[in-house]
Amino acid sequence: MKFVIKSISKNSGRLGQLRIGKESNELQTPLLMQTTKGGSIPYLSGDVFDSVCKGQQQQQLLQLTLSTMDQMAESLVQWNRSLSEYVGLPGHATVLLLRDPCETTPAGGNDRDVVPLFTRRGKESLTATRYLELVSSFAPDVYQGLCDADTNPDSTKKRVQKSVDRTERFMEQCYERRVENSTLLAPIVGGYNTFARTQSIKHARQQPAGSYGGYILEGFHSNGLAATELKATQLLPIVEHCVQQLEEEQPRLMPGAYTPLLMLELIRQGIDIFDTSYAYCAAVNYKALSFSYKLDEIRPDDEHTPLLDMTAEEYKEQFKPLLSGCTCLACEKHTRAYHHHLYKTHELLGPILLMIHNLHHLMGFFDVIRASIGTDQLPALLEHLRMQNTSTEINYRIEPNNKIVTKAAMGKGFIAPAV
């Protein structure tokens, strides 16, 4: 993996180019990794995903997670083509992470010598040896170093210190036994404690040049919707503290469903790579992304909400697209009323269409981010995201959908009274 910074500015983050593997194209940063589950883009077949990516950079970076794919390791040993071909998405680059950013990672299970892997079948305890064996079977383009990232804003100082100490021990083994032909990402942990973060960064920076090809900043949240709940005032100071100490030439990843506003703030601080788990978390809770990311965009009054909740009765007979002017397949071919119907009937097409729309929207947002950095307009975009032309700050958190489709919500049209 090769990373080149194209431009950098105090207020507007940095633009870069990432080249992964020999034949790959250049990926432009700030970059969205494509979150996957079991190797697939959630809900989307390879063909459908390709149609979503039309007009985007050709190559995407797939964020694969061991917690949703570990059962495939044995088969992958026998597979003699690339990992991306195995998951039906040939031509894309792969990053292998431990945890699925889409779902809450349970706490606990960490120990001196093991990291827990929470899979569909239960918990497995990974030693460094077992982990590196798995990575070798997968043969991803990029993989993360083993770490204890089980910390969040509530973690005690003691717990945070443990995560740093254990991570150092795991990383000793990861540095010693590098996986061939794959780029290692150095994990930076330490919760919200500046001292612990510094220690974690120091350990990475002590390594000889070429030991790793980028940083992965973890331990801020426990994945799933938790990432959408983080406060900027809490997260930004600690990230700033880290960024100041990181080697400038290395790309910086922050996996998790950070809100669009928070992602922008983090980009301004110099984070380069995020993922699409926010799009997934919204889709699975029947929300369509609807925030405006174009500075000159004028929206009808009812479209200033950051998310449309498709479970709401008000959409039952709205025969218009999720977002007027949106060119995604879900908006070009389907109405809000249909989305609402798919929710009411719990049809699989509901989350499929929302995932198509949400990915399209988030990818469009990142196109605009890259353009804004180029023209030094990131602060204006940030302000636009923050207020959305209204007078109050927009809240981008995703309300979990706990609604149950009630009998009362059923149409009565069918049922004629007995004659």
Added chain:
Amino acid sequence: MGSKIPPLTYKVVAECSVSKARAGLMMLRHSEVRTPVFMPVGTQGTLKGVLPDQLIELDCQILLGNTYHLGLRPGIETLQRAGGLHNFMGWPRAILTDSGGFQMVSLLQLAEIDERGVNFRSPFDNSECMLTPEHSMQIQNAIGADIMMQLDDVVKTTTTGPRVEEAMERTIRWVDRCLKAHARDDDQSLFPIVQGGLEIPLRERCVSALMERQVRGFAVGGLSGGESKHDFWRMVHVCTDHLPRDKPRYLMGVGFAADLVVCVALGVDMFDCVFPTRTARFGCALVDSGQLNLKHQKYKHDMEPIDAACGCGTCRRYSRSYLHHIATNESVSCSLLSVHNVAYQLRLMGSMREAIQHDKFPQFVRDFMERHYGSEPIPNWIREALKAVKIELALDSTKGEGAGESSKQLVN
């Protein structure tokens, strides 16, 4: 505009010189449909997990929707405001709807039928309700499908005695009520349903009575509900013997590959079945030799596609091994296997059509049965049914005789 053209025209484009099989072209308001055709079932305004665009890419020309479900959600009012189901679900091609009666009897335990209609207790507030022929027409007119079904008096296929005859007679009375209540005959074609249980004279009487009505096609109902295959094919055979040559024939609820091949030979044009998409959701993929249960351990390291000769998006990209790992675990597997299984059904129908057009259908049937049953014996009912339309299958010398009267389900 175009109101002079009937909403359904059908012509036979080729006939098998041996069997009763025929290839036809049906022109509907929303699509042309090349028959014989398999119609995937999109119960609630969506084929589970598959986008309309994907169905178009598979060259699916007609989908089935269920009136009972659509009447509940989104309901008549919403469908009317949307301008019908085509608009509502974003499907530009043809749709066929059932009457709602069958689903009511099969899904609701308390359904009772009398001369007025189907009585049932609402699943939602337990109040007494009734679906009449007129009401079924009202909902189906709101849905706006290209082809709609009459409300019929449904009895279990295994019922015997006077109740079968009563149901048949009532079905004929109800078709007149349906025809009278049908408000959109310029856009939608109403098919009557041939009933009569497993009794040849009743089926014959029903066909001739229905043929006196002004309709553009016929459905054969009351089969595929647990009767023996021996009875099943004879009922299909007698119906197609008497139904007019120049109108399409739809056999309701049939979709296993071997049944499709036999019934095309018997002269049926249209089929529907939930099986291909339902089995996909359980991790099963259709191939000529039956179905692969991809959850089976033997596919764990199988790096071949489901079917190397299949051009569907699933076979082009994914190995059995990968599908083994995600089947029933990741919801995308439901989409992937549904796409393949629908592609399989449509391709099977397409190959039959092509064979009929080249007058090579009997050979196609023999080859298909060979591939489908492999080393297992071909069931007697298939031999008999095909013999009735002059297609002889080679006797299998090595295979045991007297095999399965029920359809073959699983090949592992």
